[in-house]
Amino acid sequence: MSSLRPDQAGWLMASAAITLAPHTAHLPLTLSAICALLLAWRGILVHGDRALPHRALLMVLAATIIAIVLVEFHHLFGKEPGIALLAGLLSLKLLETRSVRDGRAVVLLCFFMQLGQFLYQQNMAVAALAFIGAITTVASLLALQGFAEPPRARALAAARLILQGLPLMLVLFVLFPRVQGPLWGLPADAYNRVGGLSDSMAPGDFARLGESGAIAFRARFEGDPPPPAERYWRGPVLTRFDGHTWRTGPLRSSEQPAYRPQGIAYPYTLTLEAHNNHWLLALDFPAATPGLRFSDDYQLLAREPVQSRQRVTLLSYPHTPVGMEETVFNLRAALALPPGFNPRTRELGQRLRGEAKNPDDIPALAIAHFRQSRLSYTLEPAPLGRDDVDSFLFDTKQGFCEHFAAAFVVTLRAAGIPARVVTGYQGGEINPVDGTLVIRQSDAHAWTEAWLPGRGWIRIDPTAASAPQRIENGLAAALPDSTRLPLMLRADLAWLHGLRNRLDALNNSWNQWVLGYNPARQKELLGGLGFGEPDWQTLTALMGGGSVIVMGGLTLWALRRRSSADAIDRSWALLCRRLASIGLPRDAWEGPLDYAHRLARQRPDLAETLTALATDYARLRYGPATADPLQSRRFHHSIKNFRPR
Secondary structure (H helix, E strand, C coil): CCCCCHHHHHHHHHHHHHHHHHHHHCCCHHHHHHHHHHHHHHHHHHHHCCCCCCHHHHHHHHHHHHHHHHHHHCCCCCHHHHHHHHHHHHHHHHHHCCCHHHHHHHHHHHHHHHHHHHHCCCCHHHHHHHHHHHHHHHHHHHHHHCCCCCHHHHHHHHHHHHHHHHHHHHHHHHHCCCCCCCCCCCCCCCCCCCCCCCCEECCCHHHHHCCCCCEEEEEEECCCCCCHHHCEEEEEEEEEECCCCEEECCCCEECCCCCCCCCCCEEEEEEECCCCCCECCEECCECCCCCCEEECCCCEECCCCCCCCEEEEEEECCCCCECCCCCHHHHHHCCCCCCCCCHHHHHHHHHHHHHCCCHHHHHHHHHHHHHHCCCEECCCCCCCCCCHHHHHHHHHCEECHHHHHHHHHHHHHHCCCCEEEEEEEECCEECCCCCCEEEEHHHEEEEEEEEECCCEEEEECHHHHHCHHHHHHCHHHHCCCCCCCCHHHCCCCHHHHHHHHHHHHHHHHHHHHHHCCCHHHHHHHHHHCCCCCCCHHHHHHHHHHHHHHHHHHHHHHHHHCCCHHHHHHHHHHHHHHHHHCCCCCCCCCCCHHHHHHHHHHHCHHHHHHHHHHHHHHHHHHHCCCCCCHHHHHHHHHHHHHCCCC
């Protein structure tokens, strides 16, 4: 039999269930089901007051959990298998929890698993779930230490404890010297589930991204943003083609761009979500920025992979001419086609070259051919054959942006025009709540660049020829059927649009001021409070002073707190002082009833009153907490009116 009380076991099970619930989104289905069954088994044992399972059976179950993790992940080390293993062992631990000491181990596991949620996401929803889990787990800790109480009273006590710690937490958050980057090392697979663009592209890749409503990045412009037709956010540039997949070529980078910015400038701040790659997805074409690098195909690159949210202030010039003096090596790579693939598209390119009066006319002839072919833009293109481009252009005539871009580049290369695929994001939507331009994964896009003598690399978007609404009004406006889009992105649900904008604005504030509270933000905040440019010594002094003030305030509050027991003691002390004034003092060792009995022998005339008052005091002070309020008021009133002589 377990030595834990039913309420203690119940709180531990509730803590484990609330802690594990958010993890079911990324745990293997089999393991989630096993955790649920183990928790239910523990609940049945508590309800029936039955014995816990034998240790041998628990060992078999532990081995089973380890085997499932090995089958799912093929190893036991790293974020994914580590969290999965802890989830299974936490559920199993409850089946051997017999003592308060075991219960404390469950509490520690719950806290660790709540911290593990932030390895996946760090948004407000995850923080709220962790806060609820913390309240439940602190309530479990209180239950292990004290007597049984109603669940509501226990939960309120836990919430009060956590709220009392918030002022100190706030002081530490604001004033603790910020360190750029994590304070501890993360497992090697910590960023495996980070989604977004890749350095390769095959048919169907962008269609899958088009079904995601996740935010890729945000941009806040100083002034009006560029028109939709100029909102091309440059990512990986794909030059190599093997007949099916496009890949990046060798990258060379420097601290200065290979162009001279000119034309209209757009200053903005980019807040980029983690994607575990070097590219920064800037608007074409950014000026030099300290700490960043530029590739020879005009990508803006970070020095390290973007593994956490980053804020970068940039200045972009979309009308800048680039590649006027391109190298022979790059042009040769932008003409290469694999032999034996897409013969019909090759023939089309050669025919267009014969029809053109000069090479500059070929891109326009290719666009005209795409329009005449009545290609349709869809998230559900028909399956393609071995020659992907031929199948798209001449057979199915259905595709997403990657189909259009790939077919256009192959056509231009076959016509002798250097061309390449550029991937990134196009468009974005202004959030009317906070004025931020929000770019989602569904805005992922592929377009083309062609090189023409005297003009350099020029952007040509073949998708716009068949689906101009995609460029002007976004993905939902361009698709004939938007049912495959995420619910929040569908244009026919305006009220959901408004709700999404409010949530996005709230999350953006959370990202900027909580998750994005970096050394620069800290200096900005403290500078606004009059502390100038604080160094770590100043921050340490401020933090120490703030902590002392908070702890002093909490101590004074605790000392001055008045409870019903305090009021009862004050009334009893008043009675004792009045009796002492007439020569009947209470000895230090005497309890209230002993004191009353002694005085009854000395002053029989006061015996009835003193015995009643002493009995009421003992009942109110040492009896059940749920005393009759009427009795308490009567006790205070009787002592107030008692004037012994």
